Amino acid sequence: MAGLGSACLLVGLLTALYAAGASLYGARSGSRAAVVSGRRAIYCVAGLMVTATIVLQSAFLRSDFSFQLVAEGSSTDTPTFYKFTAMWATQDGSLLLWALLMSLFSSAVLFATRRSLRDIAPYATAVLAGIAAFFLLLMVAWENPFTTLAVAPVEGAGLNPLLRHPAMMIHPPMLYTGYVGFSIPFAFAIGALIVRQTGADWIRATRRFALIAWTFLGAGIMLGALWSYAELGWGGYWAWDPVENASLMPWLIGTAFIHSIMVQEKRGMLRIWNVSLIVTTFVLALLGTFLVRSGILDSIHAFGASTIGTQFLTFIAIVILGSTALIVSRLDDLRSEAKLDSLMSREAFFLVNNLVLVGLCVVIFWGTFFPLISEALSGNEASVGPPWFNRVTTPLALVLVALAAIGPVVPWRRASRSGLVRSFRLPLAVMAVTLVALLAFTNSADSPLALIMFCFVSLVLTVVTQELWRGTRARRTITGDPWPRALGQLIARNRRRYGGYLVHAGIAILFLGVAASSAFQDQKDVRLSPGESFKAGGYDITYVRPTAEVGRDTAGTGAPITFGAVLRARRGDEVKMLHPSRNFYPSQNLEAGPIGRFFEGEATSEVDVRWGLRRDLWTAVRPDIAELEPAIREANAKFTNSSDDIQAIVIAAIVQKYRNNAPPASFRAIDSPLVSWIWIGGAIMILGALIAIWPSPEARMRRVTSIYAARLGKELSQA
Amino acid sequence: MDPRRKRKLRLFVALTAAVLLAGALVYTSFSASTQAKEPSELIAGAEPGRSYELTGKVVNDSVDKDGEQLTFRIRDRDGHESLPVTYSGVVPDPFREGREVIVSGELKQGTFVAERDSLITKCPSKFTKDEQST
Amino acid sequence: MEYVLAVILLTALVTAIVLRPLVLGVGEDDRESVNREELEAAKEAKYREIRDAQLDFEMGKLSKEDHRAIDRELRAEAIEILKQLDVVDGETNPV
Numbered sequence: 006m007a008g009l010g011s012a013c014l015l016v017g018l019l020t021a022l023y024a025a026g027a028s029l030y031g032a033r034s035g036s037r038a039a040v041v042s043g044r045r046a047i048y049c050v051a052g053l054m055v056t057a058t059i060v061l062q063s064a065f066l067r068s069d070f071s072f073q074l075v076a077e078g079s080s081t082d083t084p085t086f087y088k089f090t091a092m093w094a095t096q097d098g099s100l101l102l103w104a105l106l107m108s109l110f111s112s113a114v115l116f117a118t119r120r121s122l123r124d125i126a127p128y129a130t131a132v133l134a135g136i137a138a139f140f141l142l143l144m145v146a147w148e149n150p151f152t153t154l155a156v157a158p159v160e161g162a163g164l165n166p167l168l169r170h171p172a173m174m175i176h177p178p179m180l181y182t183g184y185v186g187f188s189i190p191f192a193f194a195i196g197a198l199i200v201r202q203t204g205a206d207w208i209r210a211t212r213r214f215a216l217i218a219w220t221f222l223g224a225g226i227m228l229g230a231l232w233s234y235a236e237l238g239w240g241g242y243w244a245w246d247p248v249e250n251a252s253l254m255p256w257l258i259g260t261a262f263i264h265s266i267m268v269q270e271k272r273g274m275l276r277i278w279n280v281s282l283i284v285t286t287f288v289l290a291l292l293g294t295f296l297v298r299s300g301i302l303d304s305i306h307a308f309g310a311s312t313i314g315t316q317f318l319t320f321i322a323i324v325i326l327g328s329t330a331l332i333v334s335r336l337d338d339l340r341s342e343a344k345l346d347s348l349m350s351r352e353a354f355f356l357v358n359n360l361v362l363v364g365l366c367v368v369i370f371w372g373t374f375f376p377l378i379s380e381a382l383s384g385n386e387a388s389v390g391p392p393w394f395n396r397v398t399t400p401l402a403l404v405l406v407a408l409a410a411i412g413p414v415v416p417w418r419r420a421s422r423s424g425l426v427r428s429f430r431l432p433l434a435v436m437a438v439t440l441v442a443l444l445a446f447t448n449s450a451d452s453p454l455a456l457i458m459f460c461f462v463s464l465v466l467t468v469v470t471q472e473l474w475r476g477t478r479a480r481r482t483i484t485g486d487p488w489p490r491a492l493g494q495l496i497a498r499n500r501r502r503y504g505g506y507l508v509h510a511g512i513a514i515l516f517l518g519v520a521a522s523s524a525f526q527d528q529k530d531v532r533l534s535p536g537e538s539f540k541a542g543g544y545d546i547t548y549v550r551p552t553a554e555v556g557r558d559t560a561g562t563g564a565p566i567t568f569g570a571v572l573r574a575r576r577g578d579e580v581k582m583l584h585p586s587r588n589f590y591p592s593q594n595l596e597a598g599p600i601g602r603f604f605e606g607e608a609t610s611e612v613d614v615r616w617g618l619r620r621d622l623w624t625a626v627r628p629d630i631a632e633l634e635p636a637i638r639e640a641n642a643k644f645t646n647s648s649d650d651i652q653a654i655v656i657a658a659i660v661q662k663y664r665n666n667a668p669p670a671s672f673r674a675i676d677s678p679l680v681s682w683i684w685i686g687g688a689i690m691i692l693g694a695l696i697a698i699w700p701s702p703e704a705r706m707r708r709v710t711s712i713y714a715a716r717l718g719k720e721l722s723q724a
Numbered sequence: 725m726d727p728r729r730k731r732k733l734r735l736f737v738a739l740t741a742a743v744l745l746a747g748a749l750v751y752t753s754f755s756a757s758t759q760a761k762e763p764s765e766l767i768a769g770a771e772p773g774r775s776y777e778l779t780g781k782v783v784n785d786s787v788d789k790d791g792e793q794l795t796f797r798i799r800d801r802d803g804h805e806s807l808p809v810t811y812s813g814v815v816p817d818p819f820r821e822g823r824e825v826i827v828s829g830e831l832k833q834g835t836f837v838a839e840r841d842s843l844i845t846k847c848p849s850k851f852t853k854d855e856q857s858t
Numbered sequence: 859m860e861y862v863l864a865v866i867l868l869t870a871l872v873t874a875i876v877l878r879p880l881v882l883g884v885g886e887d888d889r890e891s892v893n894r895e896e897l898e899a900a901k902e903a904k905y906r907e908i909r910d911a912q913l914d915f916e917m918g919k920l921s922k923e924d925h926r927a928i929d930r931e932l933r934a935e936a937i938e939i940l941k942q943l944d945v946v947d948g949e950t951n952p953v
Contacts, residue, residue: 053868420919
């Protein structure tokens with residue numbers, strides 16, 4: 006079967022090259038047949054990638070260890086869900102995922118535009134084919150996921166336990182959907198530049214893809230943060246790790262892009278800016294894919310030196326140089342007629358929003374690549390940590406949230422003073438009341454920055470509510486519908502607008518959670534023996550007793566041994582029993598001994614998070630199993646050749662020792678206010694984005710009515 | 725003021741602001757940064773009282789946990805010179821002998837005293853053949 | 859062996875799919891309906907703008923004078939698109 010997979014890759018590469026060639030030939034010579042042929046070739050590539058993926062996935066599901074990837078990343082005792090998702094835990098497999106998504110998305114957009122954009126589409130096809138060809142070339146020449154082993158091992162190495170978490174497994178496909186999604190508007194922008202059709206056509210055709218990409222990338226980033234919080238033993242959700250930053254940067258520029266294309270659609274402005282933004286987004290997406298696998302930056306993700314780093318950098322360089330040359334050569338076609346009328350206009354605020362987002366990205370880029378920059382400038386490799394990142398990004402984040410409140414209210418072209426007063430009266434009043442209430446009833450004043458953020462959040466939420474209310478009221482005066490129906494109709498008929506407002510509300514709520522949890526959390530690290538207590542935040546926490554279990558894998562991750570603790574947390578009247586633990590996975594390293602290898606493998610923290618709307622209680626334990634080592638060594642010697650059953654009994658006995666006589670264990674407990682609102686805010690953002698993306702069936706109805714209305718208007722103006 | 729002058733003024737203000745912010749960015753980053761060094765570089769010459777990020781591999785059989793405190797040795801990625809490290813705080817899950825780590829702290833009398841919770845361990849390489857911890 | 863066979867088979871399959879338009883030719887539907895689709899999309903976008911401006915006015919964001927000016931501009935642009943659509947329609951369906 007591996008031969009079929011490899012064949013799909015080779016034929017796929019050749020087909021992609023053909024697609025590019027045929028499309029370019031069709032574009033230059035005017036041969037429609039060549040263009041159609043090129044498009045069909047892309048469909049073929051998609052089919053080949055689907056076939057290849059099925060071949061690989063079936064190998065994982067069958068635990069076919071003749072496939073090198075399966076032998077390295079899976080095992081017979083890996084739960085099925087993680088067998089299925091192990092494909093993209095590896096470099097080769099994730100290249101295949103990229104190629105799969107790339108070809109599918111390309112097919113979708115080419116199918117959708119098969120009867121329009123006749124001049125642009127062939128060049129866009131060539132670009133998309135070129136990108137697909139690059140990833141296929143990487144696989145065919147260097148990192149073939151279908152490499153086979155001459156001798157298939159009996160058992161595989163298993164999936165890294167740290168990755169055995171549902172969020173971690175959906176995270177890569179989501180990110181890649183985002184990265185690939187942004188390549189679609191990029192390709193069409195390049196096509197538009199080549200044929201000098203720099204109007205809004207390419208934007209209109211690819212807008213949905215940009216939004217889908219933005220949504221998936223954002224969801225992927227959120228899942229990564231959620232995984233970090235719920236699965237890793239440090240209790241945070243964002244560490245400004247280079248790999249985290251690598252996914253955030255394209256998302257920020259993508260956000261700027263989906264705002265500024267609205268300006269081009271409405272006013273024809275910012276054309277140079279838009280093409281530059283989408284090129285930047287795509288380059289950052291490539292960079293993001295590359296950074297995770299290159300090892301050039303110190304990060305927990307950096308998997309050592311990669312074999313394909315140079316190729317990636319070369320490709321990125323080609324994209325940057327080619328796009329820049331193209332933009333510069335088309336500058337005349339890109340200059341817009343319209344100019345900014347007034348600073349008090351939505352165009353102006355979108356521009357400011359763009360500058361803030363680009364500024365955030367520049368800042369994060371600088372900090373992420375600082376080790377390389379400082380080495381180049383001063384000879385010393387230096388790095389900046391989370392405190393620096395937090396310090397420089399917080400002011401920009403504050404401005405961003407404030408803009409999210411102002412933008413929706415300011416109309417296009419120019420705002421009237423009376424209109425502004427009428428729109429901001431209520432939100433500012435509510436903000437003032439919020440400020441006073443926070444100062445009076447909470448200790449928010451302890452963190453001025455958090456306080457400012459809370460005020461801006463209240464501003465956004467009031468503005469969004471006001472917009473919904475005013476819009477509903479306006480609808481009611483026309484249709485006389487009852488409130489709920491009017492509201493529903495309002496949103497349904499203006500999905501882009503109100504979906505967008507919902508996203509703004511979501512991001513405000515997200516920052517509410519971020520501000521509250523970072524400024525007001527209480528974290529305690531202690532070492533306790535059973536029976537001892539400590540305080541964290543408003544909780545009194547007692548270490549009740551240690552736990553040690555064999556074969557009871559509550560997390561469903563395939564861990565044979567679990568050591569943990571039972572804690573009792575009391576706050577006022579509420580009492581919670583907490584069960585943080587640590588899973589131990591067997592190592593493949595036989596040097597540790599037949600018994601010892603069960604204690605020497607990877608270990609992961611199974612955190613106990615008590616989610617709450619007002620606060621989260623997060624606990625983790627690090628049991629000290631050093632005292633078991635004499636027993637383990639003894640068992641290694643005595644039971645080397647015993648059967649599996651006897652070894653299991655021995656292990657259970659050793660594990661029992663811990664339960665009966667546990668040394669002090671290390672605990673971390675964090676009382677974080679309002680952390681859950683980060684995830685709630687993220688979910689609201691996604692919901693809002695989905696509303697904005699969803700095509701409306703009423704559009705057809707409206708088209709008919711509008712035709713007559715416009716025709717009437719036309720005849721009236723002629724009279 | 726006619727529109728063209730207004731636009732030029734806006735551009736000038738924006739550019740000045742950008743330059744100032746960029747300057748602030750560069751300044752804060754250089755002053756807040758810590759240098760990354762391998763053990764051989766620190767042994768060769770380290771400023772006393774200056775905090776560094778020590779990177780390298782954990783030497784086999786050098787890990788010892790005594791209550792709260794963890795001691796181990798770090799050696800150059802591709803070399804043999806090593807330094808002893810004393811550390812307290814959260815130990816990341818992937819931490820193991822032979823793995824690459826980064827820890828921040830100061831060199832005091834031949835021992836690298838690490839800052840609390842500053843230990844970072846790189847995820848084990850999944851793309852090379854070595855599954856054994858060496 | 860499996861690999862070589864698969865390559866040959868897949869190449870043959872792809873070639874068949876890809877050469878079809880070159881061999882059989884493509885339908886001549888096209889110039890007019892293509893333009894039509896692009897114009898329709900532009901028209902839709904313009905109507906959305908008119909409606910958005912209307913909503914802004916009803917919600918009090920735009921003053922009556924501002925709305926009137928913007929509405930007039932947008933409707934003029936919409937009329938241009940309608941005219942172009944008429945030209946395309948006239949070409950395909952000569953009355």
